[in-house]
Amino acid sequence: MAKKASKTKPKATKKGISLKLSKQNKIILGSLLMLFSIALFFSFLSFYFTWQDDQSMLSEFSDRNAQAENLLNKFGANISHIFMYRGFGLASFIFTFLFFMTGLHMFLDLKNSKLLKKWIWGLVLVIWISITLGFFTMERPLLGGLVGYEMNDFLQDYAGKIGVLLLLLFGLIIILVRLFKLTPDGIATYLGKQGKSVAAEFKKPTPNEDEGGEVTGSDEETPIVIDTYTHKKDIPVLKKDENDLPMEIAANKKEEEKEIAMEIGKITEEKEEKDVLSDKLVADFGEFDPTLELGNYKFPTLDLLDQHGSGGGITINQQELEENKNRIVETLKNYKIGIAQIKATIGPTVTLYEIVPEAGVRISKIKNLEDDIALSLAALGIRIIAPIPGKGTIGIEVPNKNATIVSMRSVIASSKFQKAEMQLPIAFGKTISNETFVVDLAKMPHLLMAGATGQGKSVGLNAVLTSLLYKKHPAEVKFVLVDPKKVELTLFNKIERHYLAKLPDSEDAIITDNNKVINTLNSLCIEMDNRYELLKVAMVRNIKEYNVKFKARKLNPNEGHMFLPYIVLVIDEFADLIMTAGKEVETPIARLAQLARAIGIHLIIATQRPSVNVITGIIKANFPARIAFRVTSKIDSRTILDTQGADQLIGRGDMLFTQGNDVTRLQCAFVDTPEIARITEYIGAQRGYPDAHLLPEYVGEDSGTSIDYEISERDAMFRDAAEVIVIAQQGSASLIQRKLKLGYNRAGRIIDQLEAAGIVGPFEGSKARQVLVHDMASLDQLLKNEQN
Ligand SMILES: Nc1ncnc2c1ncn2[C@@H]1O[C@H](COP(=O)(O)OP(=O)(O)OP(=O)(O)O)[C@@H](O)[C@H]1O
Numbered sequence: 033m034a035k036k037a038s039k040t041k042p043k044a045t046k047k048g049i050s051l052k053l054s055k056q057n058k059i060i061l062g063s064l065l066m067l068f069s070i071a072l073f074f075s076f077l078s079f080y081f082t083w084q085d086d087q088s089m090l091s092e093f094s095d096r097n098a099q100a101e102n103l104l105n106k107f108g109a110n111i112s113h114i115f116m117y118r119g120f121g122l123a124s125f126i127f128t129f130l131f132f133m134t135g136l137h138m139f140l141d142l143k144n145s146k147l148l149k150k151w152i153w154g155l156v157l158v159i160w161i162s163i164t165l166g167f168f169t170m171e172r173p174l175l176g177g178l179v180g181y182e183m184n185d186f187l188q189d190y191a192g193k194i195g196v197l198l199l200l201l202f203g204l205i206i207i208l209v210r211l212f213k214l215t216p217d218g219i220a221t222y223l224g225k226q227g228k229s230v231a232a233e234f235k236k237p238t239p240n241e242d243e244g245g246e247v248t249g250s251d252e253e254t255p256i257v258i259d260t261y262t263h264k265k266d267i268p269v270l271k272k273d274e275n276d277l278p279m280e281i282a283a284n285k286k287e288e289e290k291e292i293a294m295e296i297g298k299i300t301e302e303k304e305e306k307d308v309l310s311d312k313l314v315a316d317f318g319e320f321d322p323t324l325e326l327g328n329y330k331f332p333t334l335d336l337l338d339q340h341g342s343g344g345g346i347t348i349n350q351q352e353l354e355e356n357k358n359r360i361v362e363t364l365k366n367y368k369i370g371i372a373q374i375k376a377t378i379g380p381t382v383t384l385y386e387i388v389p390e391a392g393v394r395i396s397k398i399k400n401l402e403d404d405i406a407l408s409l410a411a412l413g414i415r416i417i418a419p420i421p422g423k424g425t426i427g428i429e430v431p432n433k434n435a436t437i438v439s440m441r442s443v444i445a446s447s448k449f450q451k452a453e454m455q456l457p458i459a460f461g462k463t464i465s466n467e468t469f470v471v472d473l474a475k476m477p478h479l480l481m482a483g484a485t486g487q488g489k490s491v492g493l494n495a496v497l498t499s500l501l502y503k504k505h506p507a508e509v510k511f512v513l514v515d516p517k518k519v520e521l522t523l524f525n526k527i528e529r530h531y532l533a534k535l536p537d538s539e540d541a542i543i544t545d546n547n548k549v550i551n552t553l554n555s556l557c558i559e560m561d562n563r564y565e566l567l568k569v570a571m572v573r574n575i576k577e578y579n580v581k582f583k584a585r586k587l588n589p590n591e592g593h594m595f596l597p598y599i600v601l602v603i604d605e606f607a608d609l610i611m612t613a614g615k616e617v618e619t620p621i622a623r624l625a626q627l628a629r630a631i632g633i634h635l636i637i638a639t640q641r642p643s644v645n646v647i648t649g650i651i652k653a654n655f656p657a658r659i660a661f662r663v664t665s666k667i668d669s670r671t672i673l674d675t676q677g678a679d680q681l682i683g684r685g686d687m688l689f690t691q692g693n694d695v696t697r698l699q700c701a702f703v704d705t706p707e708i709a710r711i712t713e714y715i716g717a718q719r720g721y722p723d724a725h726l727l728p729e730y731v732g733e734d735s736g737t738s739i740d741y742e743i744s745e746r747d748a749m750f751r752d753a754a755e756v757i758v759i760a761q762q763g764s765a766s767l768i769q770r771k772l773k774l775g776y777n778r779a780g781r782i783i784d785q786l787e788a789a790g791i792v793g794p795f796e797g798s799k800a801r802q803v804l805v806h807d808m809a810s811l812d813q814l815l816k817n818e819q820n
Pocket residue numbers: 437438483484485486487488489490491492640684685686699700701702703
């Protein structure tokens with residue numbers, strides 16, 4: 033039944049289509065209509081002259097002997113009689129036009145919408161003309177036809193002659209306005225135009241020819257002419273104009289542009305005085321070289337580092353590979369997962385087996401079998417990556433039986449690290465495909481490290497510091513080392529005068545005391561503020577641009593500018609710190625983490641306990657780069673990486689690194705304590721700076737908030753500050769801060785004391801205070817007078 037139904041349906045549609053006329057049928061019918069209209073035209077034409085003769089023939093249509101005078105004989109006589117005599121008279125000629133147009137439309141397969149319009153207006157015209165002719169030529173009914181005559185008769189019975197005349201006039205207006213789109217303006221123009229020659233019409237637009245009084249007239253008429261001809265016939269002309277116009281405009285535009293470009297070319301920018309000066313300075317002395325002070329400094333050599341037996345790299349154990357492959361295939365087979373392809377990439381500690389499962393296998397199914405696969409491979413540290421991002425395969429990482437140590441030496445010697453064009457390049461180790469992994473700390477911009485005890489955190493920190501020591505000159509980077517365990521980073525004491533930064537009043541550069549940590553962090557915040565101030569004055573966005581500008585001698589050191597080294601803050605045991613100091617530590621760390629990237633302060637924080645109360649939300653949010661060594665639980669893994677996996681690591685420097693989305697498994701480079709000792713000794717033995725890099729002083733909030741105006745209790749830096757202010761003739765706390773490397777609070781206090789002493793005026797909102805002492809001699813005098 034169903035089949036029957038489906039068979040009958042297409043037939044029906046076919047029928048429908050055939051009714052709509054095929055193209056060929058349209059051509060045939062179209063040509064027939066056109067020929068018919070021609071026949072009509074001639075029969076109408078001759079009917080006008082022969083109608084009287086042929087009238088008697090009309091009833092003898094079937095008689096073959098009877099002949100008509102009409103050009104188309106009896107057919108012509110009859111059809112003309114119907115259209116012209118009984119129908120619409122002369123107006124019937126319009127039908128020949130309508131039939132012809134219909135035929136043409138069919139012949140050329142044109143759209144029918146315009147044709148319909150033609151027919152409607154055609155019929156309106158036919159009726160109107162036949163009535164009008166009937167009205168005026170009552171005596172000669174042939175002109176208006178029977179319809180014209182009868183309609184007149186009918187209308188006049190009701191409306192009288194005048195009424196019919198008005199009706200006809202109204203019909204004419206409709207036709208003129210709607211069909212010919214004529215407006216009174218247009219008619220006036222058209223009538224006006226009649227009086228003038230065509231030649232004059234063409235001459236009008238040329239402005240050169242003055243034609244006396246006519247000029248004003250032509251000026252008024254020109255736009256109206258366009259208005260009249262906007263329709264129908266003249267559209268092509270207008271189009272032509274449109275085309276011409278933009279072309280001209282384009283040409284004009286080009287010329288204009290050329291001119292502007294030439295003008296711009298002529299403008300020579302005046303160089304600022306500062307630029308001229310800096311160019312001269314650079315020409316005389318060369319660019320500023322921050323390393324000049326330690327010009328003879330030698331970077332540590334590679335032979336200070338050990339090979340750690342790895343030497344030639346990874347040894348491939350074919351048998352182990354084969355066994356692992358077979359076990360993976362078998363295990364998956366047990367769970368009815370077919371494998372289409374398998375590929376092994378051997379890394380230093382783990383081998384990655386990349387699997388392409390057979391079509392239709394669910395990825396989640398393989399992911400769920402993680403523990404079963406680990407069990408059957410009898411190995412710890414299996415990690416399943418399903419799918420490997422960007423590859424479309426599933427990865428199973430299986431630890432090698434004999435892991436290869438990745439030596440710091442091998443990664444430092446790698447061309448990837450040597451050629452790294454980074455601000456703070458760090459060679460962490462090697463990836464699973466045995467490639468050296470180098471990242472830029474400046475881009476991270478802060479790093480969070482976590483891992484259970486003994487899994488390689490301290491080695492990781494040492495690897496970071498070693499990388500920087502091998503790549504950066506002491507003038508370019510400074511370390512602030514926080515080591516609550518007191519033992520891990522002690523070796524770096526030797527490079528204090530080269531690479532370390534400390535608080536002005538502290539003896540040891542490496543910070544082990546928690547109270548000092550708080551001061552140091554706050555001091556770094558002050559340094560950050562000061563640096564931002566410098567950047568603002570120099571009108572640059574970050575430390576890199578600032579240093580480039582400073583090197584080009586565009587920033588005057590006498591105005592407080594200096595080459596800014598990067599500062600790397602390393603905190604080895606963050607959990608301990610946060611437990612004892614809590615908010616006091618968290619607040620400045622969060623502030624630094626949020627703001628310090630542009631001014632070159634980068635934080636590296638390591639913790640044994642990656643629990644949520646140690647790595648708080650605010651800290652986590654500001655440390656996008658994270659490293660996880662092996663942790664004890666999935667929860668810890670999630671806390672540090674936001675995903676599990678760190679609990680599956682095998683320890684000893686096996687780590688996961690993430691900088692946002694992707695998690696990369698790395699084998700951390702190993703650098704042993706004796707190596708660090710050798711490197712630091714090598715550096716420490718060289719000539720260094722007189723002291724460690726001094727951070728701005730921070731005076732705790734509680735140690736002196738009360739403002740003291742007593743001369744004896746003035747700040748130790750009072751006189752220095754007064755001199756700075758008097759020389760610069762600018763009473764601002766930030767100037768004191770910058771020049772004397774003081775904290776904001778202390779500088780503020782000194783300003784208050786200066787005000788009390790009458791050296792600066794009162795606080796004036798955003799403006800700098802007025803300086804009341806104008807030279808050093810007056811200052812000396814004032815201070816002397818105070819003592820007496
Ligand atoms: N990248 C590595 N390659 C080889 N072995 C490593 C690596 N990292 C660490 N180890 C081994 O692990 C041991 C412990 O490392 P490390 O001292 O860095 O651990 P830790 O996480 O700092 O522990 P803790 O928190 O107790 O200080 C090292 O002595 C070394 O034998």
